[in-house]
Amino acid sequence: MFYPMMINVKNKKVSVVGGGRVAYRKVKTFLKYGADVKVISINFINKFEKIKDKIEIIKDKYTPEYIKNSFLVVAATSSKETNEKIALFCKENKILCNIADDIQLSDFIVPSSIKKGDLIVSVSTSGKSPLLARKIRKEIEEIFPYEYDDYVNTLGETRRLVIEKCKDEKRKNKLLNELIDLDLEELKKRREKYEDCSRL
Ligand SMILES: C[C@@]1(CC(=O)O)C2=NC(=C\c3[nH]c(c(CCC(=O)O)c3CC(=O)O)Cc3[nH]c(c(CC(=O)O)c3CCC(=O)O)/C=C3\N/C(=C\2)[C@@H](CCC(=O)O)[C@]3(C)CC(=O)O)/[C@H]1CCC(=O)O
Ligand SMILES: NC(=O)c1ccc[n+]([C@@H]2O[C@H](COP(=O)([O-])OP(=O)(O)OC[C@H]3O[C@@H](n4cnc5c(N)ncnc54)[C@H](O)[C@@H]3O)[C@@H](O)[C@H]2O)c1
Structure with a gap:
């Protein structure tokens, strides 16, 4: 396996x-x-x-x-x-x-994989059909038409800030969950805001 x-x-x-x-x-x-x-x-x-x-x-x-x-x-x-x-x-x-x-x-x-910056999506059939893995990879590739590099990096940096500055577990989870629904522009604003806070 x-x-x-x-x-x-x-x-x-x-x-x-x-x-x-x-x-x-x-x-x-x-x-x-x-x-x-x-x-x-x-x-x-x-x-x-x-x-x-x-x-x-x-x-x-x-x-x-x-x-x-x-x-x-x-x-x-x-x-x-x-x-x-x-x-x-x-x-x-x-x-x-x-x-x-x-x-x-x-x-x-x-596996067959897609790399968009640090976002990696992999597909495997455990060897049963490499061609099916490739076909599914191509289908997934169409859902990711643009570069995720900047987005995933910004998300990573903002997540670090939340982990560093928010010590309340419940609030931390809430903030982290909010992040993944923001677009790149909103995320960058959020990162700047968190950079300026000493505690969240
Ligand atoms: C995903 C990908 C990654 C990569 O290799 O980079 C990959 N094979 C790819 C392409 C591909 N492979 C084959 C064809 C010709 C069509 C056909 O025969 O079906 C094509 C198409 C092509 O070449 O275009 C034939 C084939 N493949 C294996 C065997 C031997 C065997 O089955 O025992 C034979 C028969 C050889 C023969 O006897 O002639 C074995 C493996 N191939 C795997 C991976 C692993 C299982 C992956 C999984 O399903 O999870 C595994 C087990 C081992 C491994 O290689 O790691 C890549 C697609 C990348 C992409 O485009 O996205
Ligand atoms: N895993 C996969 O995704 C996949 C896909 C297709 C085929 N295959 C298998 O992979 C193998 C290679 O396929 P290919 O299409 O690249 O074959 P190929 O014939 O194009 O290349 C084989 C290479 O092996 C070299 N070689 C042969 N004997 C050697 C030795 N003793 N020492 C050093 N080099 C040696 C040859 O010089 C050649 O460069 C085959 O066994 C094939 O069945 C695997």
Whole structure:
């Protein structure tokens, strides 16, 4: 059973084995979330050229040496046997792994997701149908046509102020609940007001 969680990969060593379409998709997502990415593969599709300065590229066959110090590993080669070897090595060395062609051997799977600043919406079918996850993600994307970045940041800052300055639990909950119904402009006014108060 896959438990949904958010994992911090910023500046952490992530290794992706394989240089095809699937590996490329996984690498792009890890870069979006600030990981320190190494890619090991015999061949690479041309798209890797675009991101070659952002990753470490090792043009070789997989050997355990390349992945041994990783925080996370993704096995996305076209060789089932190699993917299985990677899974086994990760298990023995307690490294979390995602095996692109074998959910049973995977410690984690990747949901289809939307990132609007710090607002992240993820959809998973627990591996039953990645295409359905993608379809639902696209439907949800239409409900979020604009950038949430500024909104979620302002909400975060205003929430911090309420937590810092309001010590009455009941009132604090009331104020926090009010915040999520305000639009960005109202929220910014509220933040300014709370900044000027010593207590709420
Ligand atoms: C969501 C997304 C995230 C991402 O990968 O970034 C993702 N797959 C995506 C696309 C996609 N995957 C596949 C196709 C071709 C159509 C088809 O066959 O259906 C397409 C479409 C395309 O490529 O366009 C085929 C496929 N996928 C897996 C297998 C192996 C297997 O089932 O064992 C096979 C068969 C391989 C074969 O034998 O050929 C396995 C997994 N794919 C997952 C995630 C995990 C479960 C997610 C969930 O449902 O919760 C899981 C279990 C492991 C993992 O990868 O983490 C991303 C959409 C991103 C987006 O656009 O939003
Ligand atoms: N999880 C998913 O979302 C998903 C989606 C589609 C396919 N898949 C599976 O993912 C795998 C990769 O798919 P793809 O379309 O990217 O394949 P691909 O054939 O385009 O790429 C495979 C890559 O693996 C490399 N490779 C093969 N053997 C290797 C080895 N021993 N060491 C290092 N590199 C090696 C090749 O050089 C190539 O770059 C397949 O097993 C496929 O069934 C997974």
